[in-house]
Amino acid sequence: MVGHITVEKVEEHEDGSATVVFECDDAAKKQLINEGLISLLEKSVSKEWNDKDDRQTDIEEYIDSVESGERVGAI
Numbered sequence: 001m002v003g004h005i006t007v008e009k010v011e012e013h014e015d016g017s018a019t020v021v022f023e024c025d026d027a028a029k030k031q032l033i034n035e036g037l038i039s040l041l042e043k044s045v046s047k048e049w050n051d052k053d054d055r056q057t058d059i060e061e062y063i064d065s066v067e068s069g070e071r072v073g074a075i
Helices: 028-053 061-066
Strands: 005-012 018-023
Touching: 018 028, 028 061
Parallel strands: none
Antiparallel strands: 005 018
16 A cells, blocks of 8 residues: 655755655654664664663564563663
8 A cells, every 4th residue: 555645844944954844644644653763772772782781683573672671761
C-alpha cells in the first residue's frame, strides 16, 4: 500500500530551521511511525556500541536484555 504525503506550508526561519505543515493518509502515517521507531532502535543500539568501547551488540540481544529486565532504558 502506498501512502500519500502533501506539504501544505513551509516557513523558513532566520536561524536556518523551518516549520513544515503536511497532511498524510493513514498508510503514510503508519509508515512514518514504523520508520521512526526503527530509527530510534538503531540509534539506541549504536549508542551502546560507542559507550562500550565499540563492543558490538546486535539488536536482538539488546531487545532481549530489555525484555528480560537486565537493562532498563529509555529511547
